[in-house]
Amino acid sequence: MTMIGLTVNARPVEASVEPRTHLADFLRDNLDLTGTHLGCEHGVCGACTLLIDGMPARSCITYAVACDGAKVTTIEGLDDDEITAELRAAFTREHALQCGYCTPGMLISARDLVLRLAEPDERSVRAGLSGNLCRCTGYVGIVRAVRAVIEQRRRRGIAPVAGGGRQTLGPVGSGNATNSAQPDGARGTTAKPEAPQPMSGASAIPDFTPAKTFGETFTVPYPPDKVFDMLGDVRQVAACLPGASLTDMPTPERVEGAIRVKLGPISADFRGAARIERDVDTLSGRIVGIGSDQRSRSSTQGEIRYRLVPSEQGAATRVELSIGYSLKGMLAQIARDGLVRDLAARLTADFARNLDRHLSGDQTAVITEGRQELNGMTMLIDILRKRVSTAIRRFLAR
Amino acid sequence: MKAAAFAYERPTDLSATLALMARANGTAKLIAGGQSLGPMLNLRLVEPDLIIDISGLSELKWADRRGDELVIGACVTHGDIEDGRIPDVTRGAMQRVAGAIAYRAVRNRGTIGGSLSHADPAADWVSALSALRAQVALRSAAGARDLPVERFVTGALESALRPGEIVEAVRVPAMAASARWGYVKACRKIGEFAHAIAAVLIDPEQATARVVIGAVEAAPIVLADAAALFGGRITGDFERQFDARVADAILTKAGLANAADRHIHVAVLRRAIGEAASA
Numbered sequence: 001m002t003m004i005g006l007t008v009n010a011r012p013v014e015a016s017v018e019p020r021t022h023l024a025d026f027l028r029d030n031l032d033l034t035g036t037h038l039g040c041e042h043g044v045c046g047a048c049t050l051l052i053d054g055m056p057a058r059s060c061i062t063y064a065v066a067c068d069g070a071k072v073t074t075i076e077g078l079d080d081d082e083i084t085a086e087l088r089a090a091f092t093r094e095h096a097l098q099c100g101y102c103t104p105g106m107l108i109s110a111r112d113l114v115l116r117l118a119e120p121d122e123r124s125v126r127a128g129l130s131g132n133l134c135r136c137t138g139y140v141g142i143v144r145a146v147r148a149v150i151e152q153r154r155r156r157g158i159a160p161v162a163g164g165g166r167q168t169l170g171p172v173g174s175g176n177a178t179n180s181a182q183p184d185g186a187r188g189t190t191a192k193p194e195a196p197q198p199m200s201g202a203s204a205i206p207d208f209t210p211a212k213t214f215g216e217t218f219t220v221p222y223p224p225d226k227v228f229d230m231l232g233d234v235r236q237v238a239a240c241l242p243g244a245s246l247t248d249m250p251t252p253e254r255v256e257g258a259i260r261v262k263l264g265p266i267s268a269d270f271r272g273a274a275r276i277e278r279d280v281d282t283l284s285g286r287i288v289g290i291g292s293d294q295r296s297r298s299s300t301q302g303e304i305r306y307r308l309v310p311s312e313q314g315a316a317t318r319v320e321l322s323i324g325y326s327l328k329g330m331l332a333q334i335a336r337d338g339l340v341r342d343l344a345a346r347l348t349a350d351f352a353r354n355l356d357r358h359l360s361g362d363q364t365a366v367i368t369e370g371r372q373e374l375n376g377m378t379m380l381i382d383i384l385r386k387r388v389s390t391a392i393r394r395f396l397a398r
Numbered sequence: 399m400k401a402a403a404f405a406y407e408r409p410t411d412l413s414a415t416l417a418l419m420a421r422a423n424g425t426a427k428l429i430a431g432g433q434s435l436g437p438m439l440n441l442r443l444v445e446p447d448l449i450i451d452i453s454g455l456s457e458l459k460w461a462d463r464r465g466d467e468l469v470i471g472a473c474v475t476h477g478d479i480e481d482g483r484i485p486d487v488t489r490g491a492m493q494r495v496a497g498a499i500a501y502r503a504v505r506n507r508g509t510i511g512g513s514l515s516h517a518d519p520a521a522d523w524v525s526a527l528s529a530l531r532a533q534v535a536l537r538s539a540a541g542a543r544d545l546p547v548e549r550f551v552t553g554a555l556e557s558a559l560r561p562g563e564i565v566e567a568v569r570v571p572a573m574a575a576s577a578r579w580g581y582v583k584a585c586r587k588i589g590e591f592a593h594a595i596a597a598v599l600i601d602p603e604q605a606t607a608r609v610v611i612g613a614v615e616a617a618p619i620v621l622a623d624a625a626a627l628f629g630g631r632i633t634g635d636f637e638r639q640f641d642a643r644v645a646d647a648i649l650t651k652a653g654l655a656n657a658a659d660r661h662i663h664v665a666v667l668r669r670a671i672g673e674a675a676s677a
Contacts, residue, residue: 002406019406019449022440041399042437049503055477056503060399061436065406066429066451112502130588131501163481169460170473171431171507174453181408181451214655264517264555265427265435265444296443338519338615342554345616345653 002181004068008033009077017064019181024048024059027074035075035104039133046132049105050074052173055164056112062173069176075104083111083149090145098136106132110146118160120150205254205275205288208301210324214341217320218352222359224308224317228283230359231306234276240354242347253277258291263343268293270300283308298329321348401439408451412458412566416539418450419562428452428564430473431507433500434516458511458566461485466572469535472511472565480505487572488530491579495526501589511565514550517557520591524551525612526581528620529597532570538563548610548620556617576603580674583613584666594663596670598624605632611649611663619652637675640668 001016008031015030022041027033027050036059039045043061050059051073078084087110090096097103106129113128125146126139134142154160168175220227231237234255238246246257258271272291279285284307292299305322323344409415419426426448429435438444452458458473461484468487470479478484479496486493499505499513499522513523514534528548536543536550539562547568550558559565573579578600583592595612609624625632627648628639642664649660 018403020401020403020439022401022436025400042440043433043504044437046501046503052506055506057506058433058436058503061432061440062507063401063406063432063436065408066432066453068408109503127588128502131503163477163483166477166481166483169471169475169478169483170458171453171475171509172477173507174431174473175456175459177408177454180410180414181406265438265446266555295445339554341653342519342616346553346556 002065004065006064006067006069007071009073019063019065021064022060023050023052023062023064023067023072026064027059027072033074033076037101037104039101044133045102045105046109047102047105049108049132051077051108053166053176055166055172056108057172065181066171067173067176068181069178070173071176072173075107078107078111081111083114083153086149086152087111087114087145090149091142094141094145094148096137096141096145097134102132102134102136106134106142110142110149112164113146114149114153115161116164117150118154120147120154122147125150205273205290206301207288208303208326210301210303211326212340213322213324214344215320215322216344216348217318218348219311219316219318220352220356220359221312221316222356223314224283224310226359227308227317227319227355228278228280230355231285231308232278236358237355240351240358242350242354247271261343261347263339268296268298292329296329298327300325300327302326319352399440402442402445404439404446405448406451407448408454410454412455412537412564415450415452415455415564416537416562419564420539422448422450426450428515430458430509430512431475432512433504433508434512434518452564453507453509463487468570468572470510470568470570472567473509474511476500476505476508476510476513477502479510487570489573489579491530491573491581492526492570495522495581498522498583498588504589510568514547514568515557515559515565517551517553517555518591519551519554519615519617520593520595520613522583522592522595525595525597525610525618527568527570528612528618529581529599529608529610530570530573531599531608532568534565535567535569536563537566542566544569548618551617553617554615573599574601574604577601578674578677580670580672580677582666582670582673584662594659594666596663596667598667598670598674600632600636600671600674602632602634602636607632607636609667611645611652611667614649614652614654614663616653619648621648637671640671642668 002019003016005014017026024036024038027036036050037047038060039047041060043058048058048060049056053071084107087107109129109132113125117124125143238244243260246255248256253276256273258269260267260269270291270293272289274287274289277286287304289302302325307320309318311318407418409418425446427446429449429451430453453473458471461470461474463485468485474484476496476499479492510523513521532547533544534547534550545558552558580598582596584594585592592613597610600607607624609621610618612618627644628636645664645667646660649663654660
């Protein structure tokens with residue numbers, strides 16, 4: 001818990017908050033200011049928009065601790081605000097609300113437009129309201145109301161205010177604190193991952209039809225039969241896969257293990273099992289795996305098919321991979337195919353480099369991050385999974 | 399939709415921040431405006447032990463013209479640039495890019511340094527600043543270094559930042575009077591992440607063209623010398639000389655297997671070139 005002081009609707013407030021508490025929760029739960037609504041809670045819908053230091057901001061992705069010393073104005077604080085009063089009248093006249101859920105955030109954004117826009121042109125108003133979702137009105141009445149208020153005020157000779165009147169640089173709400181954060185009492189919080197649960201060793205690994213597939217290839221300067229042997233040694237393959245570890249290998253056709261995949265700030269630990277199939281006649285193979293990441297409550301099925309093609313008169317081998325996966329759970333909602341591909345390409349490059357070193361007998365140079373015991377194609381699968389998890393959709397990349 | 403618990407520190411200056419980062423064991427994350435990290439925390443995609451809030455550091459909230467370049471502190475917001483609260487050396491190019499990032503309420507907190515550090519391929523600054531030949535100034539307890547933006551972003555959500563290192567500032571060179579700028583992105587909805595971005599900086603007098611194709615789900619494609627897109631030579635007639643087949647081949651080579659995706663990227667590039675031609 002951390003002590004903060006804020007000015008909320010012109011009233012000084014002091015409180016002890018958990019750092020993870022976002023501003024909207026703080027206002028609603030601690031101060032009973034429930035006019036600030038929560039919709040998506042990740043910065044997309046705009047329902048929680050309020051004023052921080054006089055400027056619109058998302059209160060669901062702004063933590064209360066980060067606003068120490070700031071001036072916060074919620075919809076409740078705008079009862080006597082001239083622009084908001086005019087907007088309320090216009091919203092009523094134009095039927096600019098129905099259920100009312102988006103209205104507090106909509107009014108805050110509308111007020112900002114009325115303040116700043118020189119002309120009530122429809123395109124600017126619509127663009128300016130694009131960060132506030134309304135599921136009832138179709139926006140027509142809202143746009144009409146906002147344009148009317150801008151038009152009336154400019155006709156009355158009230159000039160627009162450039163930049164909303166802000167003079168200082170940096171995130172609104174920042175820089176008001178007089179000292180560094182003082183955790184009161186024991187240091188916050190150590191949220192840390194639960195012990196991972198092993199997959200049941202007996203569970204069957206089903207075939208599946210991947211939702212997404214893509215290909216990768218790389219070439220190593222060794223003959224196909226040597227590469228094929230190497231790929232049959234699960235331990236060695238695992239050692240070539242950054243982040244992968246084997247926990248068990250009950251039969252040569254089955255491996256159990258885990259892989260940690262990292263994409264930017266996101267990391268996922270997928271634990272699972274894989275089935276290995278190999279065909280020496282065609283120098284090809286297939287690994288089918290299932291796994292889950294506890295933290296994100298996401299699960300995945302993955303499949304890697306590989307085929308070894310001789311090149312340079314058999315002195316080198318082109319490894320052709322076909323990677324397929326399906327993802328369920330929270331990560332699936334945000335996964336973007338392209339991010340998975342990009343990650344897969346980088347992991348494949350690492351794997352190819354390590355494989356090359358292994359085949360050349362250089363056991364020291366294998367790059368890995370952290371644990372690795374035995375692992376093989378599982379690793380590949382795991383990698384897949386990881387990628388999948390990593391395929392976090394671009395969050396607001398702002 | 400509630401973040402997992404984390405400890406919170408708000409250092410009072412940059413050296414304290416760097417010391418804190420050097421001490422942290424790797425599960426610390428910096429937060430500036432929090433407009434990318436906040437959603438990830440709320441969705442529990444990221445669960446750091448410690449959040450270090452740098453949004454209050456005045457050393458990161460300034461901008462100044464120095465010789466032929468503009469130096470922008472990492473915690474300057476998109477809104478600061480949109481509203482003209484900092485000087486401009488790009489003849490309005492950065493202001494227009496800033497004003498179209500996400501939504502106003504996001505721009506009022508989201509920062510230029512934070513956006514680059516996050517390295518989302520679909521983010522505007524990643525592509526726009528690469529096209530403008532900007533550099534990032536990085537600092538850690540061990541020292542400082544500079545990198546061109548296109549070498550700073552190494553992949554989707556991956557940057558060249560080392561552990562304990564922070565983006566301190568962005569340095570943007572002044573745009574020549576003869577240079578033409580075009581920036582276009584394709585979004586299904588205003589403010590959403592782009593599905594395609596094109597940024598072009600073409601100077602017919604110098605016969606140079608720099609083209610960036612972004613939002614390709616990886617680090618942007620930077621063509622430092624894009625003459626091949628214009629029949630091998632940059633002239634005043636560059637819009638008519640643009641060869642979409644060359645652009646398509648470049649995208650194919652970069653791994654964009656989907657023809658519809660390539661089509662969108664090429665169309666967006668064509669529009670950006672058209673914008674530059676009419677600038």
